[in-house]
Amino acid sequence: MAVEIKEKNQVTTLPLMEDFYTIQGEGFYQGSAAYFIRLGGCDVGCVWCDVKESWDVNAHPSVSVDTMMERAKASGTEIVVVTGGEPAMHDLTALTQALNANGMRTHIETSGVYPLTGQWDWVCFSPKKFKEPHPSVFGQADELKVIVYNKSDFAWAAEFAAVVRPDCQLYLQPEWSKEKEMLPLIIDYVKANPQWQVSLQVHKYMNIP
Numbered sequence: 001m002a003v004e005i006k007e008k009n010q011v012t013t014l015p016l017m018e019d020f021y022t023i024q025g026e027g028f029y030q031g032s033a034a035y036f037i038r039l040g041g042c043d044v045g046c047v048w049c050d051v052k053e054s055w056d057v058n059a060h061p062s063v064s065v066d067t068m069m070e071r072a073k074a075s076g077t078e079i080v081v082v083t084g085g086e087p088a089m090h091d092l093t094a095l096t097q098a099l100n101a102n103g104m105r106t107h108i109e110t111s112g113v114y115p116l117t118g119q120w121d122w123v124c125f126s127p128k129k130f131k132e133p134h135p136s137v138f139g140q141a142d143e144l145k146v147i148v149y150n151k152s153d154f155a156w157a158a159e160f161a162a163v164v165r166p167d168c169q170l171y172l173q174p175e176w177s178k179e180k181e182m183l184p185l186i187i188d189y190v191k192a193n194p195q196w197q198v199s200l201q202v203h204k205y206m207n208i209p
């Protein structure tokens with residue numbers, strides 16, 4: 001008798017806020033074409049979050065990972081960035097499997113407050129003072145991107161630089177509304193500490209998503 005091997009219960013639908021093909025505006029891949037999948041749900045509560053509409057997990061429709069994969073694939077993209085919201089609050093195993101199986105690179109933007117699930121080609125870790133990150137993400141981060149909202153954020157950023165891998169790329173990104181004030185401080189800091197680089201949200205200057 002043929003026996004059907006059932007796979008472990010995997011999450012095959014996820015709350016999708018939006019998906020779009022654009023230019024990665026931040027960090028190491030800044031300037032590269034990338035398809036963004038923005039999942040709903042976040043409980044970190046950053047006061048300056050630029051996508052607060054993403055926070056309520058129930059406000060976004062459940063969409064199958066295959067649909068998300070097909071839409072990304074149709075764009076012709078090489079890179080898919082999974083963001084949110086806080087994408088790591090969901091089981092991303094099936095989504096990354098579908099993307100990988102179809103030849104796309106998987107990148108994630110995460111605050112690191114939840115352990116990662118899934119297979120990632122690039123992990124951007126952006127820790128937040130509003131909720132402590134999970135230590136498992138320190139060794140998984142390819143890129144550390146700290147948002148600078150006030151002067152105390154430089155010393156706080158250095159604490160994370162000390163615990164990520166030695167080959168992790170280090171970025172300081174001004175909080176958008178504080179850019180005028182913080183950018184000069186970031187520039188001085190990077191000149192004095194050249195292991196860090198400046199990251200700007202260039203999509204906002206280009207008026208693209």
Ligand SMILES: C[S@@+](CC[C@H](N)C(=O)[O-])C[C@H]1O[C@@H](n2cnc3c(N)ncnc32)[C@H](O)[C@@H]1O
Nearest residue numbers: 048049050084085086109110111126174175176
């Ligand atoms: C909206 S978050 C979603 C992913 C995840 N929750 C996180 O915070 O990393 C995407 C990126 O935007 C950054 N970000 C959010 N609001 C910002 C703001 N007002 N100014 C600069 N960067 C911001 C976050 O730090 C993160 O690197």
Ligand SMILES: Nc1nc2[nH]cc(C(=O)O)c2c(=O)[nH]1
Nearest residue numbers: 023024025026083109203209
């Ligand atoms: N163009 C563009 N680049 C981005 N890099 C990270 C983003 C995010 O919201 O996760 C983002 C975004 O929202 N748009």
Ligand code: SF4
Nearest residue numbers: 042044045046049085
């Ligand atoms: S963790 Fe990310 S999505 Fe959540 S509030 Fe902070 S910046 Fe926004």
Ligand SMILES: [Mg+2]
Nearest residue numbers: 050051083209
């Ligand atoms: Mg954004």
